[in-house]
Amino acid sequence: MEKKSLELTVNEDLTDLQAKKIREYFRDVPIDEILSGLKFAKNRWSAKDAGILKVGRKSIIQKEVHSVTSEQAQWRLKNWKMMIANYRRRGYSYPTISRIKKILIQKSKKK
Secondary structure, three states: OOOOOOOOOOOOOOOHHHHHHHHHHHHHOOHHHHHHHHHHHHHHHHHHHHOOOOOOHHHHHHHHHOOOOHHHHHHHHHOHHHHHHHHHHOOOOHHHHHHHHHHHHHHHHOO
8 A cells, every 4th residue: 555645734833742643543444434434523613612512411401500590490490381382492401301300409408
């Protein structure tokens, strides 16, 4: 098999460890897999840069419950049907809503 050489220009400083990892990836991983990974990374970076990257479930849950007091958690649980409607309107899945409810129950018991 003929070996090919690739020259890479980067916009920021590249450490020795980073250069070593890049060489290792190109040596060990098939080119098609590297290209699909780079495409994914580029699309994710573009979405993040544009501010449209959807956050993961764990981040959504933390955003919903991190500053909720015990009283607020009790109110949300008493008005749970309305809360579900709001969460569904925001596009949350039922498993995400269920996880939010589980944490709200825990918070409502704390005084």
